Amino acid sequence: MKDKTMTQSKISAKGVQVHYADTHAIKDVDVEIADKEVTAFIGPSGCGKSTFLRCINRMNDTIGICRVTGDIRIDGEDIYDPKVDPVQLRAKVGMVFQKPNPFPKSIYDNVAYGPKIHGLARDKDDLDQIVENALRKAALWNEAKDRLHASGTGLSGGQQQRLCIARAIATAPEVLLMDEPCSALDPIATAQVEELIDELRQSYSVVIVTHSMQQAARVSQKTAFFHLGNLVEFGETDKIFTNPEDPRTESYISGRIG
Amino acid sequence: MTHKSLLTVDALTRKRNTAEKRFKAYGLGAIIVAMIALALLLTSVVSTGSSAFKQTYATITVPLPAAKLDKSGTRDLAVMKKVTTIGYASLLRDGMVATVEELGIATDLNAKTIGKMLSKEASATVRNAVLADPDIVGTDMEFKLLMNGRIDGYFKGRVTMESAALDGNTSPEELQLAQALADVGVVDTTFNWAFLTAPDASDQRPEAAGLGVAILGSLYMMIVVLVLALPIGVAASIYLEEFAPKNRWTDIIEVNISNLAAVPSIVYGILGLAIFINFMEFNQSSPLVGGLCLTLMTLPTIIISTRAALKSVPPSIRDAALGVGASKIQAVFHHVLPLAASGILTGTIIGLAQALGETAPLLLIGMVAFVREYPAAYTPDAGLFGEAATALPVQVFNWTQRADPSFVERASGAIITLLIFLLIMNAIAIFLRRKFERRW
Ligand SMILES: Nc1ncnc2c1ncn2[C@@H]1O[C@H](COP(=O)(O)OP(=O)(O)OP(=O)(O)O)[C@@H](O)[C@H]1O
Ligand SMILES: [Mg+2]
Numbered sequence: 001m002k003d004k005t006m007t008q009s010k011i012s013a014k015g016v017q018v019h020y021a022d023t024h025a026i027k028d029v030d031v032e033i034a035d036k037e038v039t040a041f042i043g044p045s046g047c048g049k050s051t052f053l054r055c056i057n058r059m060n061d062t063i064g065i066c067r068v069t070g071d072i073r074i075d076g077e078d079i080y081d082p083k084v085d086p087v088q089l090r091a092k093v094g095m096v097f098q099k100p101n102p103f104p105k106s107i108y109d110n111v112a113y114g115p116k117i118h119g120l121a122r123d124k125d126d127l128d129q130i131v132e133n134a135l136r137k138a139a140l141w142n143e144a145k146d147r148l149h150a151s152g153t154g155l156s157g158g159q160q161q162r163l164c165i166a167r168a169i170a171t172a173p174e175v176l177l178m179d180e181p182c183s184a185l186d187p188i189a190t191a192q193v194e195e196l197i198d199e200l201r202q203s204y205s206v207v208i209v210t211h212s213m214q215q216a217a218r219v220s221q222k223t224a225f226f227h228l229g230n231l232v233e234f235g236e237t238d239k240i241f242t243n244p245e246d247p248r249t250e251s252y253i254s255g256r257i258g
Numbered sequence: 259m260t261h262k263s264l265l266t267v268d269a270l271t272r273k274r275n276t277a278e279k280r281f282k283a284y285g286l287g288a289i290i291v292a293m294i295a296l297a298l299l300l301t302s303v304v305s306t307g308s309s310a311f312k313q314t315y316a317t318i319t320v321p322l323p324a325a326k327l328d329k330s331g332t333r334d335l336a337v338m339k340k341v342t343t344i345g346y347a348s349l350l351r352d353g354m355v356a357t358v359e360e361l362g363i364a365t366d367l368n369a370k371t372i373g374k375m376l377s378k379e380a381s382a383t384v385r386n387a388v389l390a391d392p393d394i395v396g397t398d399m400e401f402k403l404l405m406n407g408r409i410d411g412y413f414k415g416r417v418t419m420e421s422a423a424l425d426g427n428t429s430p431e432e433l434q435l436a437q438a439l440a441d442v443g444v445v446d447t448t449f450n451w452a453f454l455t456a457p458d459a460s461d462q463r464p465e466a467a468g469l470g471v472a473i474l475g476s477l478y479m480m481i482v483v484l485v486l487a488l489p490i491g492v493a494a495s496i497y498l499e500e501f502a503p504k505n506r507w508t509d510i511i512e513v514n515i516s517n518l519a520a521v522p523s524i525v526y527g528i529l530g531l532a533i534f535i536n537f538m539e540f541n542q543s544s545p546l547v548g549g550l551c552l553t554l555m556t557l558p559t560i561i562i563s564t565r566a567a568l569k570s571v572p573p574s575i576r577d578a579a580l581g582v583g584a585s586k587i588q589a590v591f592h593h594v595l596p597l598a599a600s601g602i603l604t605g606t607i608i609g610l611a612q613a614l615g616e617t618a619p620l621l622l623i624g625m626v627a628f629v630r631e632y633p634a635a636y637t638p639d640a641g642l643f644g645e646a647a648t649a650l651p652v653q654v655f656n657w658t659q660r661a662d663p664s665f666v667e668r669a670s671g672a673i674i675t676l677l678i679f680l681l682i683m684n685a686i687a688i689f690l691r692r693k694f695e696r697r698w
Contacts, residue, residue, distance in 0.1 A: 062580060064504055091583030101574035103593055113592070114582035164578070171582055 010035035010175060010205040011056060016070035018051050018060065018229075025051045027229040029070075033175075033222070038201050040216035040237065041209045043226035044252065049209045050098055052226070053177050056207065057093040058086040074175065091118055094173030096181045098209075100160035102152035102167070107144050110152040110163055111135060114171035130170055137199070138166035139192030157184040165193065169200070176200060178208045182215065194219050213253055217241050225249045303673050310671025313450035313465065314410040315402045316376065316439065320353035320384055324396040333392040346381035346388075347373065350403065363438045367431055375432055377404035379459060379466035405445060407465045407664040409436045413447045416667065453671060457630045458653065464664035467657070469672055471629045475545050475647030476614060476679075478633070482549025482643060483556055483613050488606050490553075491560030498561075499568040500590050519558035526555045527619030535623060542624040543646035545633060551623060552613040559612065563605020567598035600694035607687035611680050617651040625652050650676045 011033035018026035025048045033039050041049040051060070058079060060066040072079050079089055091114075103110050111131045114120075121127035131148075135141040140162040144155075152163050161184050168176060178197070182190040197219050200206050210216050216223055217237060224234040225246075233240060233249045244250045262268070267275075326345065330337045351373025358365060358372060365372070380403035388395060404410075408428035411417035419430045439445040456468025502508045530551035534540045540547045571594045579589035595602075620626070625648050633645035648656070650672060657669035 057581070059577065059581065062577070087580075087583055087585045090580060094583075095581040097574065097577060097581065099574060101572075101578040103575065103578060104597065113579075113584075117582075117584055117588060117592075167578075167582060 008035050009033065010074065011207075012073045012076075013052075013055070014071045016052070016055060016068065016072060018048070018055060018069075019067045020051075020063070021065040025229055026055070029226075029231040031224055031231060031234055033205055033207060035205045036201055036203070037222060038197055038206045038208060038220040039222040039224060040220035041207065041224050041226060042211070042213065042216050042252070043232075045211075047226040048229045049226050050179050053095075053179055053207060053209055056175070056177055057090050057095050059090075059095065061086055091171060092173055093175040093177060094168040094171055096161075096164050096168050096176070096178040098179040098183070100157060100164050100184065102155070102160050102163050104151060104153050106149045107135075107152050107155070107163060108148040111166050111170045114167060118171055120172065131166075134166040134170035135163075137169055137196050138162045139189055139196065140166055158186060158189055161185060162189060162193070165196070169196075174204055176204050176206045178206065180209050180211065182210070182212070190215070213241070225252060227252070303670050303677070306667055307670025307672075307674045309414040309416070310453055310667045310674075311450050312414065312447050313452065314405040314413045314436075314445060314447045316354070316357075316405055316445045317400060317402045318350075318353045318357045318444065319398050319400050320349055321356075321398050322349065322384075322388060322395050327388060327395045328392070333395070335389065335392065338389060338392060338395075341385070343378075343381040343385055346385045347378075350376055350381055350384060353401075357444060358435065358439070361439075361442055361444070363435065363442075365431065365435045365438075367435060371429075371432065372435070375406055375409055375436060377406045377465045378463045379404050404463075404465050405436065407463070407662060409433070409445075410447075410465050411664060412436060413440065413445075414667070416663065453668075454675070457632060458628060458648070458656070459630075460628075461660055461662060464660070464662045464668060467665070467668050469650065469653060469675055471632055472648045472650045472653035472672070473675070474633060475548070475625070475629075476649045478545035478635070478643045478647065479549040479552055479649060480610055480614060482546060483552045483610060484606075486550070486553045487556045487560050487609065491557050491606075491609075492564050492602060494557075495561050495564035495568060496590060496595070499565050500586065500594070515558050515561050519562055522618075523555055523616050524618040524622065526551050527622030529554065530619060530623050541640055541644045541646065543627045543629070543648070544640065544644045545647045545649075546641065546643040547623050548620050548625050548647075548649060549643065551619045552616060555616065555619065556609040556613045559609035560602075560606050563608070564598070564602045567601025567605065568594060570601065571597045596694075600691040603690045603694065604687045607683050607690075611683045614679060614683070615651050615676060617649075617655055620649055620652050621655070625649055626656055628656070650679070 009032045011031075013029060013031045013033075016026055016029045017024070029052060041053065043049055054060045055068050055072060056074075056079075060068055068080065074089075074093070078084070103113065105113075108131055111134050112121075112127055115127060115130050121130055132141065132145075135144055140159060143159060144163075152160065155163060161181060165178070165181055182193055185193060194215065197206055197208065208216075208219065220237045222235065223237040223240040225232045225240065225244075225248075227248050233244060233246045240249060241253060244253065324331065326349070327341055328334075328338050351369055354372050354376060355369045380401075383403060384401055387399070387401070406428075408417050408422065408425065409432065412422070412433045413436075417425070417428065417433070419433060422428045422430045422433050436445055452466070453468050454473065455470045456466060457471045458468070459466035498508060498511065530547055534547045534550050535542055575593050575597065576589050579593045580586070584592065624646075627646055627648065629646050629648050631646075633643070633647040634640070636642050637645060654669050654672045654676070657665040657672065
């Protein structure tokens with residue numbers, strides 16, 4: 001924690017435990033996520049990356065059997081404090097889900113929904129501008145600009161995923177959680193999204209779950225390696241990929257487990 | 259291993275294919291049986307009931323002498339009302355006899371019998387016309403008047419010369435006269451609007467009986483059911499499905515709702531009788547009480563179908579909405595409900611259709627009463643929908659109990675009307691489902 005290069009911490013989690021009924025999905029995880037940085041979560045399937053990500057915007061609240069304990073703070077405020085309204089939290093912490101889930105409405109309405117309910121647009125032109133910017137950033141504008149009023153569910157899987165990214169950034173969150181945002185994208189769209197992530201880093205803190213080691217190495221400054229619900233190793237991306245401390249990390253990134 | 263050709267079907271595949279064929283044959287058989295039953299039902303109802311939509315009328319000129327109808331000579335309604343329908347009946351008889359003589363139709367029938375060929379309702383028709391417009395007294399007016407049920411039956415093929423010979427209420431001579439009058443156009447069978455608008459009539463005048471009060475009563479009840487059951491049912495479902503904690507209490511409630519849907523409808527009648535009539539002292543036989551009973555009966559159907567519709571909306575849509583910072587209520591009302599709308603509406607309309615065809619609970623709360631007066635939507639002493647009325651299925655039940663064979667035709671006609679209403683409601687359900695259907 002005394003690391004000089006460490007920027008100011010945006011999210012700090014201590015002793016986080018998550019149970020799904022009898023499944024112990026996250027075991028005593030401590031992590032510090034810095035502001036204006038990209039943090040990558042990597043690890044084998046089922047190790048709890050999505051679960052931990054969902055703790056940060058309290059989406060786990062919606063799962064009846066899910067129990068979260070421990071301490072998670074954003075800007076020093078305990079987000080599990082009874083005084084915290086999860087709705088307000090989620091406006092601040094945007095999320096792109098693992099499976100693309102556009103609303104069965106028009107592309108425009110998908111993106112405009114968040115700004116509308118949060119009162120971010122002053123008028124129609126303003127809203128149009130927000131929608132356009134979000135779609136541009138998500139690298140969807142060129143494909144979508146002529147069919148803004150066509151249904152979002154009529155897009156291809158990869159386009160839907162970018163639409164969900166556009167929807168998440170349209171509400172101008174401070175933290176963006178992305179659960180495998182490029183899993184359905186071709187290399188060109190992936191590159192565009194990675195560019196976007198890099199751009200977002202200027203103003204937000206971004207957490208990205210990915211199964212691609214190259215992607216983690218390319219976009220993130222910090223990397224967290226999860227294994228069976230444990231946070232095995234967390235630190236500078238360069239260090240994790242070149243000189244991991246834990247043997248499990250090493251075997252995972254070299255492709256021996258997972 | 260030997261090479262297996264794809265061109266020969268092996269034993270296992272053959273077995274599978276026969277099983278599949280057998281299953282298809284069973285299914286097809288079941289559907290054919292159902293279609294035959296439906297076709298039989300429809301033909302029998304339509305063949306006996308369609309004639310209810312036609313009615314035989316005589317267009318004759320009736321003298322309205324002031325000496326008889328307005329003894330005071332002042333057109334004072336109080337005085338004029340003293341002349342009853344019996345007084346008018348003789349005028350109608352004179353009109354009929356005069357018409358027959360004028361046309362030079364030879365008949366052995368006496369004047370009294372000729373007069374009776376008109377419906378008992380006809381004198382009431384003329385009396386009402388006179389009381390509505392006293393100035394017509396003293397003139398000769400042309401009226402289109404109902405013929406009696408036997409004559410009407412003759413033109414519809416129900417009554418024949420042979421059956422008339424055995425019938426104390428009519429005779430072949432009367433039928434011959436009616437036929438002669440029909441040949442010159444005095445007697446005519448036309449579309450029977452009165453069947454849809456007139457109130458019920460007594461045993462002696464089936465030709466005058468109509469569904470007006472029953473249709474209005476059913477309509478009032480459907481309004482009550484829709485206004486109460488839809489919002490309550492949808493709100494209850496949304497609460498149970500989206501907000502209620504999943505614990506033992508909600509499980510118990512869920513089981514009870516399913517049980518309520520299976521409770522025989524007559525039980526709701528007993529409940530309605532105890533609560534709405536005996537305890538809350540609403541008027542008996544009123545559409546309000548009927549509607550409340552049917553609301554109780556329809557609620558479980560609406561709740562179950564609404565919950566199913568809400569369940570079928572993928573959870574990822576809720577996640578998506580919550581993920582951009584919508585509140586639970588916003589997620590439900592902006593995203594889940596619109597997607598569930600078609601299912602909810604379909605369920606509601608099916609529930610309404612069920613309620614429309616329900617008889618048993620209405621019998622218990624007295625809606626089987628003989629109602630000659632239109633119920634007013636609102637009266638100060640009865641409140642909204644608080645006046646006695648009847649309902650379509652109850653009217654069917656009521657008419658099938660009557661002695662005169664003409665009521666059989668009326669009852670079938672009422673069934674046809676009920677079926678048409680049900681068809682319309684189902685068509686609306688299908689239309690709404692198409693309109694609101696969304697893919698995701
Ligand atoms: N809704 C749920 N109910 C019960 N158990 C769950 C639920 N969601 C996740 N789990 C369990 O929690 C553990 C972690 O799941 P999680 O989805 O976080 O994995 P993941 O690391 O995101 O995997 P992947 O890379 O495949 O997405 C798994 O064992 C999973 O079975
Ligand atoms: Mg995951």
